[in-house]
Amino acid sequence: MNNNLANIKKSISFLNKDDCVAIPTETVYGLAANAYSSKAVRKIYTLKRRPINNPSIIHYSSLNQLEKDCELNKNFFKLYKKFCPGPITFVLKLKKESRISKIATNNKKTVAIRFPKNKITQKLLKILNYPLAAPSANISTKISPVSASDVKEEFGNKIKFILNGGRSKIGLESTIISLIDKPRILRLGGIERTKINKVLNKNIKYDKTNKKISVPGQSKLHYSPGIPIKLNIIKPKPNEAFILIKKRKKSYKNYYYLTKNKNLKQAAKNLYRILRVIKKKNYKRIVVEKIPNNGFGETINDRLKRASTK
Numbered sequence: 001m002n003n004n005l006a007n008i009k010k011s012i013s014f015l016n017k018d019d020c021v022a023i024p025t026e027t028v029y030g031l032a033a034n035a036y037s038s039k040a041v042r043k044i045y046t047l048k049r050r051p052i053n054n055p056s057i058i059h060y061s062s063l064n065q066l067e068k069d070c071e072l073n074k075n076f077f078k079l080y081k082k083f084c085p086g087p088i089t090f091v092l093k094l095k096k097e098s099r100i101s102k103i104a105t106n107n108k109k110t111v112a113i114r115f116p117k118n119k120i121t122q123k124l125l126k127i128l129n130y131p132l133a134a135p136s137a138n139i140s141t142k143i144s145p146v147s148a149s150d151v152k153e154e155f156g157n158k159i160k161f162i163l164n165g166g167r168s169k170i171g172l173e174s175t176i177i178s179l180i181d182k183p184r185i186l187r188l189g190g191i192e193r194t195k196i197n198k199v200l201n202k203n204i205k206y207d208k209t210n211k212k213i214s215v216p217g218q219s220k221l222h223y224s225p226g227i228p229i230k231l232n233i234i235k236p237k238p239n240e241a242f243i244l245i246k247k248r249k250k251s252y253k254n255y256y257y258l259t260k261n262k263n264l265k266q267a268a269k270n271l272y273r274i275l276r277v278i279k280k281k282n283y284k285r286i287v288v289e290k291i292p293n294n295g296f297g298e299t300i301n302d303r304l305k306r307a308s309t310k
């Protein structure tokens with residue numbers, strides 16, 4: 001614990017100097033900077049090689065602070081009560097008087113915000129007097145990091161500080177829901193769609209083809225391990241890594257299991273970690289067996305499809 005506090009203090013000293021720090025969250029690690037400082041936010045985009053037109057998620061620990069930056073509505077409060085802090089991101093109307101950097105929002109009238117659940121990051125946010133802009137802490141289009149060592153692998157010595165908060169419990173990104181006008185899901189993620197439907201008492205659409213709002217993760221190559229991926233495969237070739245949903249009795253060196261028992265939440269947690277393990281070996285291709293498309297299976301299939309887009 002003392003160690004954590006010392007590291008939180010170290011993070012603060014970097015953040016206060018407009019530098020970036022990697023922070024742990026329950027979904028994936030984020031590359032964070034003062035959301036009110038364009039100088040700081042610009043550094044995130046340079047480090048990540050992120051296109052400037054892709055806005056960042058802003059991370060908060062209190063509603064009081066959030067209220068200064070955006071308009072909160074009924075649907076927001078319903079979902080906030082049920083899921084926050086947790087793996088859900090809301091797109092809301094930005095307030096005119098908001099101090100959030102226009103670089104972080106790409107000059108939009110809306111902003112994506114979330115309340116992360118990791119204790120260390122919550123403590124950090126509580127001490128700071130500004131929220132943190134933080135996209136996932138990976139080079140743009142690559143696999144998101146789920147541990148401090150994954151972040152180190154992405155950025156090497158280019159990153160000034162990584163706040164270690166252990167392995168991410170969810171293991172893939174937050175669900176993004178737009179609450180501007182009619183609620184729409186913009187990215188599948190850490191909260192299942194059916195749970196959101198239940199709270200809002202209607203069937204919320206997953207808007208994967210929306211062109212008006214730029215969510216680059218929706219179309220082009222993303223979450224890529226840098227090796228071709230093929231889905232719905234029954235049997236692999238010897239030079240292919242084979243990802244299976246459930247452990248088999250007979251095992252081979254190139255078999256990688258997402259779970260012991262087919263639990264889809266567990267599978268989601270293991271996906272990026274396993275892709276990263278495979279990436280370091282010399283396989284020609286990654287092939288994946290058919291993954292059930294219910295619950296977190298839908299999110300897993302979504303990520304695999306995007307990772308396999310050429």
Ligand code: TXA
Pocket residue numbers: 025027028029030031054055056057089091108110111112114116134135136137172173174176186213214215216217218
């Ligand atoms: O779990 C997560 O959400 C992680 C952790 C670090 O919080 N963050 C994350 O950030 O996945 P990133 O930048 O990799 O993905 C954020 C997505 C992007 O696809 C971006 O286009 C979208 O959020 N986004 C940001 N602002 C938006 C807005 N105003 N309207 C619609 N989409 C927005």
Ligand code: MG
Pocket residue numbers: 135136144
């Ligand atoms: Mg990302």
